[in-house]
Amino acid sequence: MRISWNWLKELLPASVSVDQAAELLTDIGLEVESVEVWRSVKGGLEGLVTGEVLAVSPHPDADRLQVTQVSIGEEAPLQIVCGAPNVAKGQKVVVATVGTTIHPVSGEAFTIRKAKIRGVSSEGMLCAEDEIGLGDGHDGILVLPAATQVGIALTEIIPVLEDHLLEIGLTANHADAFSHYGVARELSAALAVRSMGTIHPDFPENSPLPDGKPAIEVEVQNHSACPRYSGIVIRNIQVGPSPEHIQERLKAIGMRAVNNVVDVTNLVLHELGQPLHAFDLDKISGQRIVVRNVADGTTFHGLDDKEYTLSAQDLMICDAEGAMCIGGVFGGKDSGVSASTTSIFLESAFFSGAGIRRSESRLGLKTDASSRFAKGTDPEMTVAALGRALFLLQQTSEAEPVGGLVDIYPEKISPFKVELRKARLRNIAGTDIPDETVELIFRHLDIQIVSSDEQGWQTEVPVRKNDVTREIDLIEEVMRFYGYDHIPVPKAVRTPFSLSPKPDLERIRLQACRFLAAQGFYEVFTNSISRSKYVDRWMPAHQDQVVRLLNSLNAELDSMRPTTLFSHLEAAQYNVNRKQQDLRFFEFGKVFNRSGDSYTEVSTLSLLISGRREPENWNTSKEITTIFDMKACVQLLSNQWHISAEETAFEDHPLLEHAIALHKGQEVVGVYGEVKPAIRDAFDIRYPVYFAEIFWIKWLDGRSEDLTMHTLPKYPEVRRDLALILEPEVSFDKVRSVTRQTAGDLLQDVVLFDVYEGEKLQGKKSYAIGLTFRDDTKTLTDKEVEASVNRVIKALEKETGATIRST
Numbered sequence: 001m002r003i004s005w006n007w008l009k010e011l012l013p014a015s016v017s018v019d020q021a022a023e024l025l026t027d028i029g030l031e032v033e034s035v036e037v038w039r040s041v042k043g044g045l046e047g048l049v050t051g052e053v054l055a056v057s058p059h060p061d062a063d064r065l066q067v068t069q070v071s072i073g074e075e076a077p078l079q080i081v082c083g084a085p086n087v088a089k090g091q092k093v094v095v096a097t098v099g100t101t102i103h104p105v106s107g108e109a110f111t112i113r114k115a116k117i118r119g120v121s122s123e124g125m126l127c128a129e130d131e132i133g134l135g136d137g138h139d140g141i142l143v144l145p146a147a148t149q150v151g152i153a154l155t156e157i158i159p160v161l162e163d164h165l166l167e168i169g170l171t172a173n174h175a176d177a178f179s180h181y182g183v184a185r186e187l188s189a190a191l192a193v194r195s196m197g198t199i200h201p202d203f204p205e206n207s208p209l210p211d212g213k214p215a216i217e218v219e220v221q222n223h224s225a226c227p228r229y230s231g232i233v234i235r236n237i238q239v240g241p242s243p244e245h246i247q248e249r250l251k252a253i254g255m256r257a258v259n260n261v262v263d264v265t266n267l268v269l270h271e272l273g274q275p276l277h278a279f280d281l282d283k284i285s286g287q288r289i290v291v292r293n294v295a296d297g298t299t300f301h302g303l304d305d306k307e308y309t310l311s312a313q314d315l316m317i318c319d320a321e322g323a324m325c326i327g328g329v330f331g332g333k334d335s336g337v338s339a340s341t342t343s344i345f346l347e348s349a350f351f352s353g354a355g356i357r358r359s360e361s362r363l364g365l366k367t368d369a370s371s372r373f374a375k376g377t378d379p380e381m382t383v384a385a386l387g388r389a390l391f392l393l394q395q396t397s398e399a400e401p402v403g404g405l406v407d408i409y410p411e412k413i414s415p416f417k418v419e420l421r422k423a424r425l426r427n428i429a430g431t432d433i434p435d436e437t438v439e440l441i442f443r444h445l446d447i448q449i450v451s452s453d454e455q456g457w458q459t460e461v462p463v464r465k466n467d468v469t470r471e472i473d474l475i476e477e478v479m480r481f482y483g484y485d486h487i488p489v490p491k492a493v494r495t496p497f498s499l500s501p502k503p504d505l506e507r508i509r510l511q512a513c514r515f516l517a518a519q520g521f522y523e524v525f526t527n528s529i530s531r532s533k534y535v536d537r538w539m540p541a542h543q544d545q546v547v548r549l550l551n552s553l554n555a556e557l558d559s560m561r562p563t564t565l566f567s568h569l570e571a572a573q574y575n576v577n578r579k580q581q582d583l584r585f586f587e588f589g590k591v592f593n594r595s596g597d598s599y600t601e602v603s604t605l606s607l608l609i610s611g612r613r614e615p616e617n618w619n620t621s622k623e624i625t626t627i628f629d630m631k632a633c634v635q636l637l638s639n640q641w642h643i644s645a646e647e648t649a650f651e652d653h654p655l656l657e658h659a660i661a662l663h664k665g666q667e668v669v670g671v672y673g674e675v676k677p678a679i680r681d682a683f684d685i686r687y688p689v690y691f692a693e694i695f696w697i698k699w700l701d702g703r704s705e706d707l708t709m710h711t712l713p714k715y716p717e718v719r720r721d722l723a724l725i726l727e728p729e730v731s732f733d734k735v736r737s738v739t740r741q742t743a744g745d746l747l748q749d750v751v752l753f754d755v756y757e758g759e760k761l762q763g764k765k766s767y768a769i770g771l772t773f774r775d776d777t778k779t780l781t782d783k784e785v786e787a788s789v790n791r792v793i794k795a796l797e798k799e800t801g802a803t804i805r806s807t
Helices: 005-011 018-027 172-177 180-193 244-252 260-272 353-363 368-375 379-396 422-429 435-444 471-482 505-518 532-538 540-545 565-576 627-640 677-682 696-700 732-743 782-800
Strands: 002-004 032-039 048-059 062-071 078-082 092-097 115-117 120-122 124-126 162-168 217-220 228-235 277-280 288-293 299-301 307-309 315-318 323-326 344-350 400-408 416-421 448-452 456-461 583-595 598-610 646-649 656-664 667-675 689-695 718-726 747-757 765-773 803-806
Touching: 002 005, 002 180, 005 018, 005 162, 005 180, 005 244, 018 032, 018 162, 018 180, 062 124, 078 092, 078 120, 078 124, 172 180, 172 368, 180 260, 180 435, 180 471, 217 228, 217 400, 228 379, 244 260, 260 277, 260 368, 260 379, 277 323, 344 379, 353 368, 379 400, 416 422, 416 471, 422 456, 422 471, 435 448, 435 456, 435 471, 505 583, 505 627, 505 696, 532 540, 540 583, 565 583, 565 598, 565 689, 598 627, 598 696, 627 656, 627 667, 627 689, 646 732, 656 696, 667 677, 667 696, 689 696, 718 782, 732 747, 732 765, 732 782, 765 782, 782 803
Parallel strands: 217 288
Antiparallel strands: 002 162, 032 162, 048 062, 048 092, 062 078, 092 124, 115 120, 228 344, 228 400, 277 344, 288 315, 299 307, 315 323, 416 456, 448 456, 583 598, 598 689, 646 656, 656 667, 667 689, 718 765, 718 803, 747 765
16 A cells, blocks of 8 residues: 555644654554655656757758757856757757756656767757656657746756655555555554654545435445445536646556546545545436345446446446446446536445455456455445545535435444453563553544453444454554563563474475475465366366365355466466476475365475476586476485385376376375376476476375484395387386396396387387396305396296397
8 A cells, every 4th residue: 555645744744754654654563665755757857957059050960960059057058969850049948967867758767978979979968848757748849938047957947746655565454544544543543652742633624515305316225235325416517637736646646647526536535545436417317326236147337348247246336227336346337427527426335345355356356446345444434535525526626515415324333342351461462551551542543441440441442443353453452552662571481392293294394395495496385276177177077076165256266276286387387478497396285175075185295397407508408307307306305205105107197198106005195297288288388397296294104214224235236137028008117016026035126227119129119127136145146146037037928928138
């Protein structure tokens, strides 16, 4: 939220500096993230001076350039080469001297330097209005009035407004501070409690609202969604530009001026925190307004010229014919203010935050108004905001109210009754806060003390503080204004003795993070809420297992993810779109599944690899990562934590090609493979993507914390190589499994060191495997080794259909 310091000082003329205010606001929970200087003209016209053109002559080597002699009040004139067609002798002009930084309306700022232009020396620049941020004109240089004094700073004749902008990172529990007046109230209370001055914010000038019968009929059919609805008819409106001071005020906080009616509603929104909406009175059919819900499937034509399909949950502002506005969210195309508007109905309502959140989420609409309603506005501000808007409109036109005020408020919202116990406050704060300080804080926050005794206080909290409804909330209010830095640090801190769990999963997780980072991976944090359309498209057989959200805040994000793959692909796509092709991600997250009426939540470690194997450099290879890079990462993790998991082919995996499942007994504890090209292409990723998803808790289950140490072998190893002719579908995993089962205890290792596929093999393939044997008690004989090898050959011939080429 952006706050103008000048605007804030008008509401609260306190004698503190902007830096002091920023520090104090941060101290009470309204964190000021930055304080920036703002000027009404970019660059503040610094360094620009007035000058007079003494002489103009053609450039000797350029038809469209002219050489001017310009006086800026110094002894010698400046020679400036100029390309403007309108430059003439005797003109008063704007001069940017050497060293001045120019801030154009569009484009980057640049500094004027002495230069030669087509062989002629130039000592400055004669400026057009767009080149110095004063407008869009670029037909020629800006010519000043003839009476302009020469040699003075341009700011002496064109004032530049200066302000400081406080960027406040407002949290959801401070909705009452979502405006300049709200911040002024908070700052006023902080100043009083910290003994820095007692001054109350001034409510901005407003006009009285007339009593009597309203000039328009209004009916509210859904009071739970709209507890209070106020409004007034105003005539004699002349739609046009707002006064300069209103435009500059809006411009300072980053808003574009539209016209006087729209600008007033925007100004009141940011000043008081109360959204307003102006309807063209002549466009309200039947001169009747109904606040109601519409039927499912009703279409609505928005201000942005888009058609929206409404739900029965959307609250609409309707006339006699149909919907004019999505209440509290977005206006309609056919009821808004235009240049021909002469009378308006000005709406100021209090809408339920829950309903607004549902509508803005489902429709994908988020406006300044809906943001405030969603967090919660002050129901007591609706009428006051109308008076303020009327006052401002009367400053810009001959506006006058017609008929009486509309104010439908059947059940007044009562203040929140909250008890604060002194013992509880002392227990939470860790110190004794004097009673008089607590009561001072209450007084300046408009919290009424209904009664008090030795035990504590019974209070009534104003409805604008919609997040202060419990005792702990009231304690937070007291502590943040008392000041956390005033709470003493105890001499000793006592903590209970606790034992670490075995295994300590958090410690192992942190170790894994450091290990993967050392392997070149970056940790990512992705959203556990995903899009069900991914499952519908690529995992249709798993649709019944998806955990769908009943009250999704976003029409797209409507389910809990059953796999982290799609979250990682979104992150990869984000990076690829920003020219980052070489990716290594890891994430500790969770996946969610449903089986009937039961739900499972599984902790996972996910890995994603794509792009080049090594960073680009003159002395590194340009090889692209393969499935074996992912395999190596999984094996490194297994070795690091002494995990023994069997690898088998995962046939028909819906998302991965060449998928490998990790098993512990009959239980799958992970899977890795190459993301199917069709899925990868849908995310616009160029290089192959390899993904692993390890079910972290299951994978660690049963791991041994103990290390087994072995002495170096005393006796030599013996190696035998076999060349096998196999059918294409036989995997090395199958060959290795059969070999280990039949070779006996002497077998130490099985490696695949060559694969050949060619026409000579007639559709088959050749594996070259190496078998390593060793006996730790004696030297092996050829007879013992051959016996083991023969058993392996016979088993391979029987179990895999292998043909032995040679040994």
